[in-house]
Amino acid sequence: MTYENVKKEPLVRIAKRPELSKGKATLVRLSSILVALLIGGLLILVLGYNPIAVYADIIKGSLLTGTALKSTVKIAVPLLGAALAIAPAFKMKFWNCGAEGQITVGAIVSTYFALYHVDNLPSPVLFIVAFAAAAVVGGLWGLIPAFFKARWGTNETLFTLMLNYIAIGFVKYLRIGPWMDKGQMFPKVPMFDKAARLPEVFGVHIGWIIVLALVIFIYVYMTRTKHGYEIAVVGESVSTARYSGMNVGKVIMRTMFLSGAIAGIVGWMMVCGTNYTLSDTTANGYGFTAIVVAWLSKLNPFTMVGISAFLAILQKGSNTIQTNFGIPASASEVLTGLILLCMLGSEFFINYRFVFRKKTVGGDD
């Protein structure tokens, strides 16, 4: 670097902000949603529709009728579950991008029991066995990249991501091969028998109760237990953890087993509670969207409830506007993307600020 380059100050610099007060940070976050709605409104206007009518329709189509509300909740529940699954791993700064695959293997195992043991197990036993099997297999699927990371320091982002495609590829094989519905002459897995479908409480499968219980479990686990403390220390600094005598490899593997197990349970409720069959899209992208939920809620399990409900409303609502206004699917995805981008972008403005050349530049690092 030459001397001039160092001396010449750029027009705009990005500088770390001193910590914002909670009130101000909340204000920034709320205004980001407002900005998102305004930009989205502009998009809707350009497409030739009335923004207010479209927004009203999103609310109506996701919350205001029985079927719509149930369907929104059915989106929120697995999303929340997947976010809870990746939370401990992310706290540890282990970037688990494999929830999608962990959900899928949980779903595969549950499907096995639902298809082949529905006749010889009473329903409650079937549910418990499938639940346990999904958790164990999901956990093991999560354990694979953790083991490699702990042993050989492999890159967990790539590893977990690649395992997704293996799991989904395996579903394709099952769907076209051994598990194909022979009665239909079409490559799909049969629908589950009524006895293999989860009972409903208030019109939604019991998965929602389990997920809400998991919210409390993860909260307690992360903040009130030795395990949770170890996860936090490993996340902050592996060296510190090592100096204080923690077995880092063990913490990583244990946490990823838990993470995968919860994702596996989500897979179980997807097939037994929602879809009643297994398909390539059983995980439905929840494993990826959950990353957004986890970030936006800053890994706080209670905040996740609100964020996943919000995203579910957006998703269900965007389906509705496709129907009622004929807005193409791609355009309503752009709208959802805009809103998310603004919400995530606000985190940037909470942590950083722009410094212009003319202004005095004291006080920042």
Next chain:
Amino acid sequence: MKKILALILALVMVLSFAACGNDEPANEGGENAGTEGETLTAENIKIGFVHVSDPSDMGYTYNHDLGTWKMAENLGISEDQIINKYNIGEDEGCATAINELIEAGCDIIFATSFGHGDYMTEAAAEHPEIQFCHATGSQAADSGLSNYHNYFTSIYEARYIAGVAAGLKLNEMIANGTITEDEAVIGYVAAFYFEEVISGFSAFYLGARSVCPSATMITLKADSWSDPVKEGQIAQSLIDQGAVLISQHSDNTSPATTAEAAGLFHCGYNSDMAEAAPKASIISARADWSIYLTYAVECVLNGEEIVTDWCGGYAEGANFTSPLNTAVAAEGTQEKLDEVANGIKDGSIHVFAGPWSGYYVWDQTPYECAEGEWVEESETRSAPYFGYIIDGITLLDA
């Protein structure tokens, strides 16, 4: 503070569950009750559609949608009596879409994609007061439900005619010296491999072979009804493997535009794909869904039973071919097509007539169809059930 907020959020979620639980009984009587008392007329009937994509595919859904509006015009039904659910996948979203249509008070519900069948069957069993019609499906007869119906057209007839146009084009290319006899390879973009698709490409192939005896066909599947990018990639892959003419059983025009970009030729499905690829697309096999839709809605209005399996033929106009793209087609094609069309109408031409040999797709049992014999299609149910892979057709990825 944070905890209180979180608690409130959790509470809101729980309460919303409770609320949706309470909603249920109200909905059952809800909007449906309004129409139940009075007689159904063209002014108050409500019609629901579950579509696998949206009309922007310019293919299957576009074509089915055309049928909807033609039916509305025929019967004097206004736009706001028709509710279209677009982009409904073959998964749980389908159950939700059907439930929302029921909630909105629909008296008759149509679903257009094969994979919607399982959800239609369950909804039909739960709501005997509503008529359910499922295109391309095969579950109605087995379900034994009087309010559940399947419909399709004998599209294989229009496909056969399109195949003849393709065969004549291959002949022209052979005569010009562009290709040798052995290079008369048709590439077929298939959505899946099962009877509906197999019936279609076999008919197309037999049509082509009836005029170009050296024609062969290679196929690849997209594992999706509608995936514009993948359909285009498959078409390109078929071209790379020697195909000089592309046809398709998939919803988008990307195979047509891919063929055009390669300077090759194409026969379309669902819509007149010559609009998307004027230099490549010779002719398209199409269905006119308005005939069935008009019939089914009329039955509901008159309080009559809808037949369990409906399969509209070429002779009654339920399937047809788009106008021949004379700029691309070989000389003399129109005359030959008229002759074949007449043969199909009067029954002198059977699409799946021998001689051909092949095997049954599900268990590889060999099958021989001798000269003068033919395999029947769509006689016992509306959804196609021709499942033989004829020698000369190679499934590259089966």
